[in-house]
Amino acid sequence: MSKTKRKVKKKDFNPEILVFCCNWCSYAGADLAGVSRFQYPPNMRIVRVMCSGRVDPSFVLKALKEGADGVLITGCHIGDCHYISGNEYTRDRFQKLHQFIIKQLGINGKRVRLEWVSASEGKRFAELITEFTNQIKELGPFKVL
Amino acid sequence: MKNITESKSGSKKELERKKLFSDAFKYLDKVYEPNLRNILKRCYQCGRCSGVCQVSKVQKFTPSKIIQLILEGFEDRVIESGVLWDCLTCNQCLKDCPEQINFADLVRMARYKMRHEADQNPSEMVAHKGIYTTISELMSRPYIEPDRNLDWIPKECKITDKGDTLYYVGCIPYFNFEFENLDNIASSTLKIMCQLEEEPIVVFKEESCCGHDLYWGQGKIKTFIKLAMKNIEMFEKAGISTIVTACAECYRTFKIDYPNIFDDFNEKFKVKHLIEYVYEKWKQNKIAFKNPNEDDKVIPFTYHDPCRLSRFLPNDNNITEKVREIFKEFKKLGYEFNEMLHNKENSLCCGVSSWMNCNEKTKALRYKRMLEAKEAGEIMVTSCPKCNIHLSCIQNDFENIASIKIMDFSEFLVDHIEVIKDEDNLEGKV
Structure with missing residues (x-):
């Protein structure tokens, strides 16, 4: 929240980020990032799902409710889905989630993001996590009591 | 960064959360009876509730048996079995009960108990994977300030932030996520009201949920109280005296459930359903x-x-x-x-x-x-x-x-x- 005062200093703030990775592309990408020893911030927790289409919008809201500062959903590139069209559904669903729920609840849209990462993009995965973590750090904690 | 396994008890976070909840605790006694037996004592087992129960026609569900079990002291067994999650709270049994025992109220309190004492979580039973109830819960948080879409407002209608008459829209803007044409309800209601009121109507951009679903369905009474406090604060700030709504659930919540918690709610605000509103205007020619x-x-x-x-x-x-x-x-x-x-x-x-x-x-x-x-x-x-x-x-x-x-x-x-x-x-x- 931009309006509320941050109690924690920017440097001390360690965001808690939830990442959904699809089993076939993004999880393998994360694996590759690890194997290749690319460095990225340790603030995120990965949940492996079989397809990004498995991620229901309610999972995102529940994560935010339980105290996540940001949620990132990653899946195969459009056209590469192991289940042919799973990620297309995700894309449509998340466009709606942003438009009707995240925006109307007054949550900053940058906290929830959908990205495509393939199995060979280990470097990109590391960069993406770094960038997203920095972005959340700039936004500050979601839950300011 | 904290380890995942590290427990959070005793931390500063916990204390602050407790502070926030203490307000809600104060009001809990007004709508919650810890001993379920106390509200059922008048029952003499005529069994009419089981006869008219609408759920009993499609599955095994016998309100009279549940009441008798609780009266005989097997309350914990009823709570543990989780059978009361099945009730539709349609209140058909109250209508036919000779002793006016409010079974829906019992269900509401039992659900609170099932959730908080027996640690049951009915998330699998909630439709649409619980997305709408999660939205309501998020709205009860003090750090959420909804920024609702007002595109549905017809061009000829004027709205303000402060005024006398409020149109309480409810959850309709969020339903657009999955359902179609519901905006039409909101815009038609506002059109009717605009024609009849001289002053511009109040429509809030930062309106919160009334909390009905959390109160009756989810057993989250404390969250409901927090939502109620948030809403009342918003109404008072805008100087509202009449609340008009087109939603049956919002109407019942404002008319009966809020006054149960906050005694002078009804003195301060007049609550009308669109039907009442139109009827009155019609009778006034x-x-x-x-x-x-x-x-x-x-x-x-x-x-x-x-x-x-x-x-x-x-x-x-x-x-x-x-x-x-x-x-x-x-x-x-x-x-x-x-x-x-x-x-x-x-x-x-x-x-x-x-x-x-x-x-x-x-x-x-x-x-x-x-x-x-x-x-x-x-x-x-x-x-x-x-x-x-x-x-x-x-x-x-x-x-x-x-x-x-x-x-x-x-x-x-x-x-x-x-x-x-x-x-x-x-x-x-x-």
Whole structure:
């Protein structure tokens, strides 16, 4: 929240980020990032799902409710889905989630993001996590009591 | 960064959370009775509740047996079994109970107990994976300030932030996520109100949920109290004296559940459903009904009474009669009002309440209701957006009932209203 005062200093703030990775592309990408020893911030927790289409919008809201500062959903590139069209559904669903729920609840849209990462993009995965973590750090904690 | 396994107890975070909840705790006693036996003592086991129960017609569910078990001291067994998650809280049993035992209230308190004492989580039973109840919960947080879409407001209507009359929209803007055409309810209601009020109507951009679903369905009474406090603070800030809503659930919540917690809510705010609002204006000779299309064809239509506007209100509240009086007037306009087999206080349930129990068993209830509607007319009017959603949903599954047009009361009325201006009145008298 931009309006509320941050109690924690920017440097001390360690965001808690939830990442959904699809089993076939993004999880393998994360694996590759690890194997290749690319460095990225340790603030995120990965949940492996079989397809990004498995991620229901309610999972995102529940994560935010339980105290996540940001949620990132990653899946195969459009056209590469192991289940042919799973990620297309995700894309449509998340466009709606942003438009009707995240925006109307007054949550900053940058906290929830959908990205495509393939199995060979280990470097990109590391960069993406770094960038997203920095972005959340700039936004500050979601839950300011 | 903290380890995942590290426990959070005793931390500063916990203390701050406790502080926030302490306010909600203060009011909890007013709507929660820890000993369920105390509200059931009048029961003499006539068993009528089990006879009329709408759930019992599609699955094994016997309210009288549950009451007897609790009275005999097996409350923990009832709570542990989780059987009370199945109740639809349609309140049909209260209507036929000779001792006026409120079974829905018992269910509400038992759900609180099941969630907080028996650690049951019904998240699998909540429809749409619990997305709408999660939204309500998020809104109760102090750090969430909703920024709602106001694109549905018709161009000719003026709205303000501060004023006398409020149109409480409810959850409709969020329903656009999965359902279509619900904006129409909100825009029609506002159109009707705009024509009748001289002052601009208040519509909040940062409106929160009324909390009905958390209160009845989820057993989250404390979250409900927090939402209530947030809402009342918002109303007071804007200086509102009349709240008009087109949603049956919001109406019941404001009319009865909020005053139960905050004693002077009813003195401060006047709550009206759109039906009451239109009825009053009609009786004051401020509006007349007209038919824009001049066809000779008579259209038969029927009305579905939502439980929140019939059985859930005290007996002296005659909304069911008022709406029928309005519909009688429609006979002149080429409409024919037919009653369904079950009507008024006996009307059948739409099958889902508070997003709980949407399954194949309750779908049978909805199908039954739609068959009754089909016999009665081409159009089915209802005054609860949720009934509208649930009954439209079943139309996708069965072709034989797909022809019935389900409309909200506001949508049905908006084209048929004519405002009588004061000048016209004077001429008429002369």
